[in-house]
Amino acid sequence: MAKKGFTTTNLHSDRKSKPEHGVLHKAIHPSVAYGYDDARHLAEVFQGKRPGYNYGRQLNPTVTALQDRVTAMEEGVATIAFATGMAAIASTMLSLLRQGDHVVSSAFLFGNTNSFFSTMQLLGIEVSFVDATDAAQVETAITEKTRLVFVETIANPVTQVADLEAIGELCQQRGLIYCVDNTMTSPHLFSPKSVQASLVVNSLTKYIGGHGNALGGAITDTGNYDWQVFGNILDTYRQGDSQLWGITQIKKKGLRDIGASLGPEAAHHLAVGSETLPMRMDRACANAQTLAEFCSSHEKVNNTFYPGLQSHPQHQRAKSLFKNFGAIFSIDLEPGIDCFDVLNRMDTVVASSNLGDTRTLAIPVAHTIYHEMGAERRASMGIADSMIRFSVGVEDTEDLLEDFQRALA
Ligand SMILES: *Cc1c(COP(=O)(O)O)cnc(C)c1O
Numbered sequence: 001m002a003k004k005g006f007t008t009t010n011l012h013s014d015r016k017s018k019p020e021h022g023v024l025h026k027a028i029h030p031s032v033a034y035g036y037d038d039a040r041h042l043a044e045v046f047q048g049k050r051p052g053y054n055y056g057r058q059l060n061p062t063v064t065a066l067q068d069r070v071t072a073m074e075e076g077v078a079t080i081a082f083a084t085g086m087a088a089i090a091s092t093m094l095s096l097l098r099q100g101d102h103v104v105s106s107a108f109l110f111g112n113t114n115s116f117f118s119t120m121q122l123l124g125i126e127v128s129f130v131d132a133t134d135a136a137q138v139e140t141a142i143t144e145k146t147r148l149v150f151v152e153t154i155a156n157p158v159t160q161v162a163d164l165e166a167i168g169e170l171c172q173q174r175g176l177i178y179c180v181d182n183t184m185t186s187p188h189l190f191s192p193k194s195v196q197a198s199l200v201v202n203s204l205t206k207y208i209g210g211h212g213n214a215l216g217g218a219i220t221d222t223g224n225y226d227w228q229v230f231g232n233i234l235d236t237y238r239q240g241d242s243q244l245w246g247i248t249q250i251k252k253k254g255l256r257d258i259g260a261s262l263g264p265e266a267a268h269h270l271a272v273g274s275e276t277l278p279m280r281m282d283r284a285c286a287n288a289q290t291l292a293e294f295c296s297s298h299e300k301v302n303n304t305f306y307p308g309l310q311s312h313p314q315h316q317r318a319k320s321l322f323k324n325f326g327a328i329f330s331i332d333l334e335p336g337i338d339c340f341d342v343l344n345r346m347d348t349v350v351a352s353s354n355l356g357d358t359r360t361l362a363i364p365v366a367h368t369i370y371h372e373m374g375a376e377r378r379a380s381m382g383i384a385d386s387m388i389r390f391s392v393g394v395e396d397t398e399d400l401l402e403d404f405q406r407a408l409a
Pocket of ligand 1: 084085087113152203204205215216217
């Protein structure tokens with residue numbers, strides 16, 4: 001049979017695991033513990049000799065179904081889900097890295113990832129922040145202590161597009177783990193596996209869940225990385241299929257020991273939301289293109305940052321790598337125009353910090369999510385005080401345009 005499309009595969013993924021009573025949605029299993037008729041069977045599950053469930057912090061059938069869905073979307077070998085995207089990132093880093101290790105990260109980062117990386121520095125894991133739109137800068141920062149390179153696909157809020165292909169090539173040559181945060185593009189727009197990513201981060205809270213009603217995060221192993229060359233895998237996890245060594249250590253040392261587990265109710269919301277990812281994303285991208293074009297020619301707008309604009313420095317790269325240009329864009333305003341006033345004149349667009357919702361949300365970034373970072377680092381990231389980031393939703397295009405016209409009039 002021919003390989004089925006992204007949407008079909010995703011919609012029918014729960015049925016693959018033959019769920020109870022033939023239910024089409026994987027059931028919500030709230031049970032924390034699992035009973036066994038044969039105590040030996042329980043012991044074998046603990047020892048990894050037989051598949052099965054032991055305790056809800058490590059495994060839950062509803063969560064497993066969602067993990068399989070994400071694995072299918074990313075065409076990977078395995079996924080571990082977490083309570084949030086940040087839990088996925090932090091648990092992965094803390095389970096794979098050690099004191100004295102070095103990470104090269106894009107300087108253009110989601111604010112909390114940046115904050116967590118500064119915590120890692122306090123723990124003795126060095127991090128160099130570089131302009132990842134240029135692979136040469138990543139290469140220059142690599143030392144013999146470097147273990148991992150971390151980038152986002154489209155960065156927040158200035159929408160820089162990392163040199164994803166060349167950095168993948170570089171990591172492949174140097175035997176480095178290449179960790180790509182695919183949250184902004186989602187697996188519908190981009191496959192990090194295609195640029196040799198080793199690990200893919202998705203905040204399920206954003207486009208995959210898509211409705212702003214549940215938090216979740218995931219880390220997927222694409223199968224590209226050879227864990228046999230990675231010295232930080234503990235002896236206990238150097239057993240069986242080496243493709244699974246990394247994800248096993250993330251599961252045992254990250255999920256189990258840190259314990260930021262995804263709950264079954266949230267997993268259900270995220271799974272249902274994910275069914276319409278391609279349709280929502282296509283529509284949101286089309287709306288974003290229209291609004292970004294409107295803003296880019298508006299006299300009150302100083303700059304518009306959107307990879308779908310010809311003027312964007314990485315427009316060609318985004319065009320060749322992604323199915324579409326994403327649903328995030330930012331503007332900064334002409335001097336003397338107050339971003340708060342503009343936001344307060346909007347009606348359909350909601351002032352809110354989330355992104356990837358079905359609704360269009362907007363936030364004055366310098367005063368909120370990038371406030372803690374300080375003026376100097378903001379300036380180095382190209383974030384002006386008047387910058388507004390829009391997470392474009394799936395509303396009727398005309399209504400959004402009318403809102404922008406009024407707010408900027
Ligand atoms: C939101 C976000 C995260 C963190 O996800 P949470 O689910 O909010 O913890 C990580 N990376 C990017 C790019 C994000 O936008």
